[in-house]
Amino acid sequence: MHEVREQRTIKGRMTDGQLHLAIGLPTLALILGMMGNGLLFNALSARMNGIETRMLSLEGEMDLLIGKVADMDTRLSVLGDRFHRG
Numbered sequence: 001m002h003e004v005r006e007q008r009t010i011k012g013r014m015t016d017g018q019l020h021l022a023i024g025l026p027t028l029a030l031i032l033g034m035m036g037n038g039l040l041f042n043a044l045s046a047r048m049n050g051i052e053t054r055m056l057s058l059e060g061e062m063d064l065l066i067g068k069v070a071d072m073d074t075r076l077s078v079l080g081d082r083f084h085r086g
Helices: 002-012 016-085
Strands: none
Touching: none
16 A cells, blocks of 8 residues: 555656656747747748839839820820811
8 A cells, every 4th residue: 555655656746857848848839939930020021022112113114104194195185286276
């Protein structure tokens, strides 16, 4: 009967290795998760910068197109005035 009590107390204790694993594994998982999130954030930031660059390029092209349409409108107005006068 005395041996049964000793086995229960030995089973109830945590060894140093078990304690290190119980604390270390979740901490390691947390650190790896944070690093992964940081890498994903950096990748997303780079993609957003690329999109911003393309949008600025499109904005310049749209300004050029609007200018050409305005020139065409002016030319057509002049031709329309000549046609009605003449």
